[in-house]
Amino acid sequence: MGRIARVPRPLAALLLASLLAAVPRSTHAATFLETSVEETARTSQAVVRGVVEHTRSRWAGTKIMTEVEVRVTSAWKGQPGERLILLVPGGTVGDLAQTVDAAPTFEEGEEVVVFAGRRGKRTWRVNGLALGKYRIEGDVATPGTADARFERRAIAAGERAVGRMSVAELEERVRSAR
């Protein structure tokens, strides 16, 4: 039986890059102008941390829409109550699916931070589409914009563009946004 080599770290990283390059990716194709966490928080009625409990997609005329129920575990801005019902474009119904590239996607059981506001009589909407949804894994928060396209611009001094960061930093930036 042959020995297993210890792979040098730089080479291991390159190998990982090779393998990642081989994986087809799901994508969000929308184009956004770059914006900051603080700006998104300022224009949101509520920013919550919570867990996705249910999703339900339905046809609405020529579009598929998905209702997402989030159980709120912590409200960083506003008083949205214990649950949010979010209405987001896109989803899957039977043999057909619709991707609306700027829209955030949610999975049941997923831990999220959502920037939201009320619109209409019943539902909440994510503020800034994919800009307004982060997935939490461990202590890292990753926005739903990972595959979005951005037109670059300068961000206000002291603020940080929407992007991957620690949950603690995200919360601090939301709570301090004025």
Add this chain to the structure above:
Amino acid sequence: MSARTLRLAAALAAALAATGASAYVRTTSSLGACFYWQERSIPFHINAARVASSVSCGDPAQVADAAAIQAVREGFREWTGPAVQGCTDLQLVDAGVSTSRNVGYDQRSGAQNENLVVFRAGWCSQVAEGGYNDPCWDVDPFATPAALGETCANKYNCFEDPQPADRATIAITTVTHDPRSGRIHDADIELSDWTGQPGPLNSSQPPEGWYFTCTDDTSTQCASYGQDACAYIDLQSNATHEVGHFIGLAHPCAINDSDCGLNSPYRNVVMFPSARLRDTSKRVLTADDREGLCTIYPLGGPTSTCAAQRKSSGGCGSTGGASGIISALLALAALGRRARP
């Protein structure tokens, strides 16, 4: 140079090739199936109605916004023109102008579904008669098919911004597909266009929609709506990029990834996920964009597909991803030799 060093160099070169030579990535469904059009001749329509235009996107005779429509058409032609005709027979057919504003997919038998490009004139929160208090925001989209005509976007031909940060969106594409096979049934592109009202362009949430320009002279950045002899958001570059998604291509890297920054090896490709204001370079395909196109839709050959969650295939059969696997295997082979006693 020792044999060991040579093997290590080969492994490094193979790994680098995986991220540099074949950067293109295919869009996949939620089940992992690669997007593709089954037909090789795909019609598209443009709703040519625009409320206002920058001078560079307008028609000198002010009869129609010919330059803007031409810019969108060029975005489609770039993917089927002379530069790619030797390697693909995909045709994106200009089916003319349309009066339809209906984005999405009508699944009723016999329904006419157009692959549509539509210019939305400003934000619904500004354009709707009642602003955010307009009844169009309260339309229950699940109520009846007829109710859809009363939604803000369809009633006012505006870009729906139910929340303020939605105004950071410049373009959006809706793709209806089979999640298991990846086959695309319909694709529509919406551009959040200008209302024609004056004002400054220094906000990330421009109150009057986005100011598209069509000029080749990018030396001056527009500071206000309606300003002439300046560039802002290049319409043709944005259209060319969106058409890449229309045919099933994704971005070669994700913004938060380490290989997607300022020194990214992919920064010149049309499908790169970041651009600057006034950037016109993405009007022209690079070799990598062409490789993606021609691998999915090869001249005289079958369309490259990959089924959902098929573990045995490891993904798309013949994509840039495949060369990534080959590169990784080469690297592993080199390491394997190195590991032998």
